[in-house]
Amino acid sequence: MSDQDISLIAHLMRRAGFGAPLEELQARAAKGYDATVDELLDPESQPPMERDIMMRYKVDWLSQAGLEGQQEEWTYRMINSKRPLQEKIALFWHCVLVTGHAKCEYPKQQALELDMFRTVGMGSFHELLNGLAKDPAMVFYLDNCMSHAGAINENWGRELLELFSLGVGMDGDFNYSEDDVKAAARAFTGWTVTNSIPRYPYGKYDAKFMFDPRDHDTGEKTFLGETGNFNGQDIVDIIVKQPATARFVARHLYNFFVADEPQVPAWKDTPPNDAAAIKELEDEYFRSNYNISSMLNVLFKSDWFKAAKFAKVKSPAETVVGTLKLVGDFKFPRPGLDMMTMNIRFMGQDLLNPPTVEGWHTGREWIDSGTLVERINFTADQVGNVNHSGVKNIINRVGSLGPVLTADQLVDGCLENLGAYQISDVTRTQLVELAAAEGEIRTDSEGFPLRVATMLQSIVATTEYLFA
């Protein structure tokens, strides 16, 4: 097993999951890169979450009645799931197919939506859009329950086209017209939810999707050049076969899993950074009959993915979850995870409550002077805590390199344990100077654990560590 293998597996696990401590990276590298990709793409091959244990300790996770409890439960899953890509794909779709707590009658509907992303999110995009159109959280969030035959509300019809499938345009041209938006909205009239029951005094119940034929516009519609007495199902059928939809899914997957792209509003006029890669994904979209798993298989095994190390700014969820996985905390439900989870919000990503239907802007837009301080201090506090089992493991591994380390060895040992991080020469020079400043580095000395911890803290504060 070479350093190259570890570095590549570390890259894969940061993107297809939330990173992993070195011992897991070594075990996966021993199995091989392609075998690891295959396992990640087959979540059913790994055990599910131990729900009984989670619910025994955290009753509020069971009721799913509030935002904070749900954020905490999801964070716990992201840390501990043996199916990391399943949680990552749920995060991906949550960032694209947006609903928000700010407009949600009953918070549990968003939890049910996430479950749909987990189970359908790696399957057919066709099936996923069908599920989304009937998802009570979405029907309410985008007002389709307020859209009636003869009095349409265009909100869902428009966002379905603009933000959830075709995108505004590509290669400089528009992908749909205002008439298409109206036709889509008309076709979805009557797609509504059962009346919600008032919260008091008995508590809330799940809403159910309902088709009301009396409120459906049965007239003829022309949508993207096809004409018929379309209903919502027909609209989805037409959408998924459009080249624009292939482009849209491909660019989103690329932006989330490979490298930061220009933000979505720019996609009509700004071509992809790597047109050939997008083309490969588009081709696979059609070849596989819109299968997301097949597209991810092409993506993770491509040369352009393997070459894209550290080409993305980490999201707050990736930062917090990745750090907690690394330091080995919250492997079991215990008090304190709620406050820990709040750090994701403080860094600018209030999970399940995105600022707009557009979701969060990504890349460098995660960082401002407030969120940067939150990010650096949180990460540094965690990796600097020598009582964490994961930090102890790092200290022991770096300590086992020999009785006396050079400053370079200390820096490199820490970088490897953080997931084979690569840094610029300027940064390296500074870190080596810092490592050398305290004199000889004896691994059996009393101060050694703290020197490792301080080095880890200095590394996670660098610009390089903002990336994944």
Added chain:
Amino acid sequence: MTSTKKDPVLVVLQLAGGNDAMNTVVPHGNPRYYDHRKNVVVPQDQVLDLNGEVGFNPNMGPMKKLYDEGNLAVIQGVGYPTGSRSHFRSMDIWHTCEPTKVGDEGWLGRVIRDLDPQGENVLTGVNFGRGLPRALVTPGVPVASVGNLETYGVLTGIDDVDQRLKALDVFSKVYSPMIGTGPVMDYLAQTGLDALKGADILSAAPDMYSSSVEYGSDTVSQYMRNIVQTHLAGFGTRVLYTTAPFNSFDTHAGQMAAHTRLWSETSRAIGDFYDDLQEHNAGENVMLLVFTEFGRRVKDNGSGTDHGAGGHCFVIGDQVKGGLYGEYPSLEENKLDEGDLQFSTDFRSVYSTILEKWMGVDAKPIVNGEFEQLAFV
């Protein structure tokens, strides 16, 4: 503002959760109040009366004093058309001045950009609390966000002072050379250096401060004290913001006890804040706006009140013309909107007045339109 030589400063205190307007400025002269409120109610003999019709909650003594001295304006029945009863949505509307669509620029972020277009002072806007409220979020506008002024900084988790200084030295040395290596790295490096610079400057504030005012130990009090410390330090900060944390004003149940505590603490914090500024002769260029995202239902639910509409704003300062402004929303059944108070003053009127008459900036592009100017400044 002609009377102030120093640059005007705006402090904003957000009462998160939706403060119950009716039990804050109590319409005790209106029998309908006592018809609507059976359990969650302030008895007439306890109200701190203002004009025979309305009066403050009995726990608002320090604010009553400011009112009597003519330094506190109450703007009654503030809201916006077609109110949202969602905390998040309603707060968003207050923060972005976009009632019909979802906005991506905070109103105070725009103010900061107006005051300091080049971003020359990283401390033109400072927030106290964790995470930036959307009112302060505007692309390209640096705003420091301080969880605890006493311990604020970068890499504060390194206990050993010497080690931390070395690590901070490394930090500045590895961020600086990134500038010039491409737009993304330029941006990240500049942001890192801004944060470090802001933290460096801010950390000096507590040491420069001494006062005879003893604040309460609650979070709002501590942050109001931090705001005074920052203002006194003279960093050129023009917009300071803080929030009562954890949606604490969201009193669905057990409101009588909770609201009593909340207003005892908040009113004391506001009084201490004002006294502290006076003690340092530094209040003449400071104005404080206190707001909440919505009011609560006219009828109580037995032990609390559910989300409603129509809140009150308070504006406090030496240059404020104290008194009652706006119209108290009617409590008549047929004047209610689905059981809620109807607002009488648009919140953007309050913002516009402060922006034009106090901060001296053009309000229209900030609040997205032209709104009536009120007379409290």
